Amino acid sequence: MSKFIVVGGGLAGLMATIKLAETGHDVLLFSIVPVKRSHSVCAQGGINAAVNIKGEDDSPDIHTFDTIKGGDFLAEQPPVKEMCYAAPGIIYMFDRMGVAFSRTPEGNLDFRRFGGTLHHRTAFAGATTGQQLLYALDEQVRRWEAEGRVKKFEGWEALSVVRDDAGACRGLCAVHLSSLRVQTFPGDAVILASGGPGQIYRQSTHSMVNTGSIISSVFQQGAAYGNPEMIQIHPTAIPGNDKLRLMSESARGEGGRIWAPRRKGDNRPPKEIPEAERWYFLEEKYPRFKNLVPRDVASREIFHAAVDLGMGVGGGMMVYLDVTHIDKATLNRKLGGILEIYEKFTGEDPREVPMKIFPAMHYSMGGLWVDYEAKGDGFLNRQSPRNQATSIPGLYAIGECDYQYHGANRLGANSLLSCVFSGQLVAPAVASYARNLAAGEAPSAAFEGERKRWEDRLTSIGSMRGKENPYALHRELGLLMVNDVSIVRDNTRLKAALGRIAEFRERWNQVSCVDESHWYNHPKLFINQLYNMLVTAEAITLGALERDESRGAHYKPAFPNRDDSKYMKTTLAHWDGGRVKLSFKDIDTSLFKPVARKYD
């Protein structure tokens, strides 16, 4: 039996851990926060599976197509197919783990509608589905921990991977948050499940730990990164000072309607604006999918209404999300949790007053490039060591930090699914990899070298005493990305943004480690994370600049159409001589040929 290292204790990391423990392997599980506090808790609306209990003739094939079309044909098709077929079994697994899914009157699992599909396909547990699924896996991991199969390293941050002379990954280098001790850990393979890079954007819906730092670090060690430019802007977030909190798509799945006043500058309170004077712009333009168009479409339409036409509430980039027409008992039962959040953070009751919402950075479809092995029938070879493997041998990536399931736009309630599925898929893959691994330990010099590299780097960061505050520089980066690399993209501004990011990297040399202590020193670790975020930001921006078309979340008014002849390709980013370089790789479209992506 082998020993594996998992980095990240969200849904993907915990699922991989359980599958490995269950098949007799030992797992070292690393997480910055106690795993129960991982970002997966923020997922609200649900998890998709074509269980077809509503007499709608839904099927995994339709789920596959909806996902691929939702991603504007940039997702890898065989892994998506395998995932959609596995989805019903995944829901049942959680059901057996005791997740308090919402139920039908007969006691069956209930399903609601979500964006980008016409089927009721989303299972949900109140308004905190991600939290409930994460807790179920957390409990199972605790069970394996009690049996000694899993060892947790909570309060540790991963810094890099340890590579042998042949370039293969042989272990992990990590730092302990409080003692700041740097240590290396050997493992037969390392699985990264560290989540998305949302902290690169100011006030994203991501959690504080989502800097994507370790992903950037292995990118700088040579791992390729796929589709960095594909960043999802969620159409409905709640105004906030420290962050924009998500208002789940389930609000629209349960009948919530988006509107703006028909008359520009109409500043009456929303309840005083009569029905005829409200502009339901999504329903008008998309009579079939209405308010449940995919997120990229909804965000773009809100931007168009508010910014291009100046029709936003109060003249800003804000519109109403209205659930006041739905009876209160239904609201409380189906959406109670998210409506409470809105009330708690804004002081207004959304059962009485339409919610004010605006778009916020929410998810990265892009991530570390990973491989897969398909069979002739379009399904995957589940035993292949290639599944979820990055371009560094022995290094695997799953969950939001991999790139392959969502293409140019992710459908709502598909992220919990891809996290859990990729966590399941990676376990037999690393087991196969380990079986073929040549016997013998990696040379201890590789471990000692990596440990020394990081100890030196953190020591030198600790002694930085320049004039820049690292947190202020981070805010500048976040604002730049929100302003210039989000819903609407323009090549002139993207070029300028690349210049600014290069400038930020210069200024990074002038930051001050504003904490002089040697115990639980947050600035010291944050300065390293900031450097890594700057690298990822460059990859995102360069990817956006080089893709001269509009596809899914990537929208350029100067190139308003999808261009399959040129860009039916994965963007591959590489780190080369201290800069990001791009290349493009063809996509296998053997299952579904690209068609026009229409929702009207």
Add this chain to the structure above:
Amino acid sequence: MPKTIELRILRQDGEDSAPYWDEFSIPWSENMNVIGCLMEIQLNPVNKAGKKINPVVWESNCLEEVCGACSMVINGKPRQACSSLVDRLAQPIRIQPLGKFRVVRDLVVDRSPMFKALAKVKAWMPIDGTYDMGPGPKISAEDAERMYTFARCMTCGCCMEACPQYNADSEFIGPAPLGQANLFNMHGSGAMSKSERVQTVMGKGGVADCGKSQNCSKACPKEIPLTEAIAELSAETTKQLVKDMLAKGTPRSFGGPA
């Protein structure tokens, strides 16, 4: 004059250092919460006296009151810092670390005893495996909603902080883990291992050590009726006690233990 927010923060440089109060005056902005205030200190690490200081450290993650990380004692009340909006708090806002746990630094505390307690009470479903074996038992909408109420526990520690019977030296396991033990007893499959779970909360440090102050339910940011869970679990321990006594008295030929 621009509006400011006055803060008093109880700080501690390390695990064995003495705690001390530090005061801050920071610029106000709209919709600001306590986390936003702490972020301002990172941006400008200077206290009210104008002295350059190491920025305050704290734990937080989701900032949406679902992860449980940012529990602190704010104006005397244990709560989540992210949902503590400054406009609704009296100033100066007093911010202290949770007092029932070991302080690591400033507002960061070690809540690992709570996670260990979850393992002790076997707060998990004893499933046969994660392979596809079809759906679980049917559950009424009402029962599912009741389970959901308890399943929202974030292990944040507010109930532990408010409980008069719980402290770092007491044997009492505390309200949060008891709520979780009871949650798994509610489910069809979980109930199959109920005895095992109930036995972990019998005797010293178990459910009988609850002083019934009901502080836990009041302190819970998710309004989980923990006292109900403790009462249910308490009734189960009584039943278990009788069962155990009968089992001990059962002759071997009747299938009793040897």
